[in-house]
Structures are given as structure tokens and as C-alpha cells.
Amino acid sequence: MSDSLSVAVIGAGPAGLSAALWLKQLGYTPFVLEAADAPGGILRFNFLANEWVLGHHGLTGVAMSERFVAHAEALAIAIECGRTVHRLVPIPQGWRLFLADDTPRHAAAVIVATGLRYRGPEAVATVAGMGELTEGEVAYGPFAFRDLEQCQGKTVLIVGGGDNAFENAKMIAELGGHALILCRSQPRAQRQLREAAARFADRVRVVAQAALRAVCREAGKLVAHWQTVSDKTEAATVDRLHFLIGYAPNSEWLVAALGDAATALARDAAGYLITDRWGRTPLLRLYAAGDLVERDFPNVVSALASGARAAKAVDIDLGAR
Numbered sequence: 001m002s003d004s005l006s007v008a009v010i011g012a013g014p015a016g017l018s019a020a021l022w023l024k025q026l027g028y029t030p031f032v033l034e035a036a037d038a039p040g041g042i043l044r045f046n047f048l049a050n051e052w053v054l055g056h057h058g059l060t061g062v063a064m065s066e067r068f069v070a071h072a073e074a075l076a077i078a079i080e081c082g083r084t085v086h087r088l089v090p091i092p093q094g095w096r097l098f099l100a101d102d103t104p105r106h107a108a109a110v111i112v113a114t115g116l117r118y119r120g121p122e123a124v125a126t127v128a129g130m131g132e133l134t135e136g137e138v139a140y141g142p143f144a145f146r147d148l149e150q151c152q153g154k155t156v157l158i159v160g161g162g163d164n165a166f167e168n169a170k171m172i173a174e175l176g177g178h179a180l181i182l183c184r185s186q187p188r189a190q191r192q193l194r195e196a197a198a199r200f201a202d203r204v205r206v207v208a209q210a211a212l213r214a215v216c217r218e219a220g221k222l223v224a225h226w227q228t229v230s231d232k233t234e235a236a237t238v239d240r241l242h243f244l245i246g247y248a249p250n251s252e253w254l255v256a257a258l259g260d261a262a263t264a265l266a267r268d269a270a271g272y273l274i275t276d277r278w279g280r281t282p283l284l285r286l287y288a289a290g291d292l293v294e295r296d297f298p299n300v301v302s303a304l305a306s307g308a309r310a311a312k313a314v315d316i317d318l319g320a321r
């Protein structure tokens with residue numbers, strides 16, 4: 001393999017796989033490094049039908065991710081799972097990557113597409129009693145949408161006020177369960193989701209400007225306690241807790257891997273990478289794509305497009321070398 005044609009893609013979600021596909025078609029030799037034990041990205045945990053991607057009618061996110069991976073594999077694109085880069089060093093010919101086992105790899109360019117992670121137990125560590133909950137009593141992020149049938153006839157406390165929280169409440173109500181949405185500020189879910197939840201007024205209750213403080217067992221029942229804006233403490237008996245409290249960009253690892261060179265990297269206050277419209281970071285031959293650069297509108301179609309765009313930018317820049 002000619003080193004000048006070798007391009008590293010970090011992250012095997014829709015953006016990374018799309019970048020690799022375009023690189024391959026443009027005559028490069030992409031290799032994809034994925035930290036998880038399987039490729040496909042966060043879509044692997046989208047258990048619902050995803051009707052937002054033209055031409056993929058009727059597929060769940062899981063099935064769609066399998067289709068993306070199968071396409072890359074059919075073109076013999078190398079995807080290595082369980083691989084993380086712990087050092088990324090600029091060299092005159094591009095980048096030297098050091099993987100966790102310290103194996104150095106060379107790439108003429110690097111496209112970073114490491115997406116977002118859902119906020120999990122670490123984000124609610126200050127809520128008393130969380131450690132006492134059993135696996136079946138709590139779910140975070142995408143896992144709040146898995147096996148929802150088990151919420152039939154149950155009461156679920158949903159922490160969060162965005163689209164995911166309201167969609168989750170609506171689905172639980174449709175299944176004959178009850179949802180209690182607890183949001184720290186005012187609900188910010190899109191109008192149609194708030195209206196849909198409101199149609200189930202007898203099954204969905206929204207408590208705004210309240211913070212969950214503790215979960216405990218009282219007479220064998222799970223009881224959630226929260227504090228309201230007027231400093232009152234309220235409580236309810238629940239069967240399950242779903243935390244839909246947002247996502248954070250996976251960019252810290254890049255800052256650590258770049259060391260001193262990271263000072264040139266541009267990130268916003270939340271950690272999203274800032275690039276030009278082609279996905280170029282301020283560092284030469286380092287590009288970013290997908291949710292990692294998409295604060296406003298993360299979705300599969302945009303991720304596919306930005307991966308393609310970053311690949312094309314690599315071609316433009318390397319072609320001009």
C-alpha cells in the first residue's frame with residue numbers, strides 16, 4: 001500500500017463509513033479504526049424504525065447500520081474494531097498514529113468521526129440511591145427505547161425535557177403505561193412531540209423546573225423524590241427510571257492524543273469540533289465529520305453527507321500536494 005494514499009478514518013458510524021466509502025471510490029486506501037467491538041455507530045442502539053433516510057423505508061436504526069457496514073465490507077474497506085488512537089503526531093507526510101498497543105501507523109490524512117455519547121450514570125451520580133437500582137429499573141439514552149413493551153401498565157419517571165423524553169413518554173402511554181416527565185428547565189421538545197404527549201393527558205404528566213434528588217425503596221416500592229423551583233420536595237412511586245439527558249461530543253480523546261498540537265484545534269464550549277464547510281480542522285490534513293461537528297442538527301443523512309465531504313476535501317488537498 002502506498003503511504004501517500006493511505007487515509008485513517010476514526011469512528012465507524014455513518015459519517016466514518018461514508019468517508020471511507022468515498023475515499024475508496026476516489027482511489028485511496030482508507031482504514032477505519034473503531035473503539036467499540038462492532039462497527040455501525042450509535043445507530044446500533046436505535047431500536048426504532050428510522051423513516052428519515054430516503055431509500056431505507058421500514059428499517060430500524062440497527063438494520064440500517066448493518067446495511068452501511070455491509071456496503072463498506074463489500075468494497076473490502078478495512079474496519080478494525082476495538083482500536084483507539086492514543087497519540088496523533090503530525091509529520092511532513094501527514095500523520096503518525098499510535099494505537100493503544102503502541103503500534104505506529106502512517107496516514108496521509110486523518111478523518112475523525114467519533115460522534116456523540118449519551119449522558120449516562122456519571123451524569124446523575126449526585127442523585128442519592130442510584131446505586132441501589134437494579135438493571136431492570138433504570139435505562140439511559142437509547143436503551144430507554146429498548147423493549148418498551150415491558151412498560152405496559154407501569155409508571156416510568158423520565159428525566160429530560162427534549163425530543164427523546166417526550167417521544168419516550170408518548171410511546172409508553174401508547175403501550176398503556178404512565179410517564180412522569182421531570183425537566184430541569186422548561187420542556188424544549190419540538191411542538192408536535194409535546195402535543196402528542198399532551199393528547200395522553202391522563203397518562204403523561206410533565207413537571208417542569210424540577211430536579212431529581214433521590215430514589216429509595218419505601219414499603220418495597222421504588223419512590224423518586226424531586227425538588228421543585230419553589231424549593232418544595234415532591235415524590236412519586238414509580239416502576240422504572242429513564243434518563244434522556246442529552247449527548248456529549250467524543251472529542252476529549254483527540255485533544256489528549258494531539259498533545260501540544262491540540263492548542264491549534266478549534267472546539268466550541270461543549271466540545272464540538274469547529275471546521276470549515278469541507279470538514280477541515282485548523283490542523284493540516286486533519287478533518288472531522290458527522291455528529292462531532294454537528295451541534296444543531298445531528299442525523300444520519302447529515303452524517304453521511306459530511307463524511308463524503310471530508311473525503312472529497314482530502315482528495316482536493318492531497319491532489320494539490
Ligand SMILES: Cc1cc2nc3c(=O)[nH]c(=O)nc-3n(C[C@H](O)[C@H](O)[C@H](O)COP(=O)(O)OP(=O)(O)OC[C@H]3O[C@@H](n4cnc5c(N)ncnc54)[C@H](O)[C@@H]3O)c2cc1C
Pocket residue numbers: 010011012013014015016033034035036039040041042043045046047049050051052053061083084085113114115116141142145250253289290291292298299300301303
Ligand atoms: C436513539 C437514537 C435515535 C436516533 N434516531 C435517528 C433517526 O430516527 N433518524 C436520524 O436521521 N438520526 C437518528 N439518530 C441520530 C444518528 O444516529 C446520528 O446522527 C448518526 O449516527 C451520527 O453518525 P456519526 O458517524 O457522526 O456518529 P456515530 O454514529 O456516533 O458513530 C461514531 C463512532 O465513533 C466511535 N468512537 C467514539 N470514540 C472513538 C474513539 N476515540 N476512537 C475510535 N472510535 C470511536 C463510536 O464507537 C461510534 O461507533 C438517532 C440517534 C440515537 C442515539
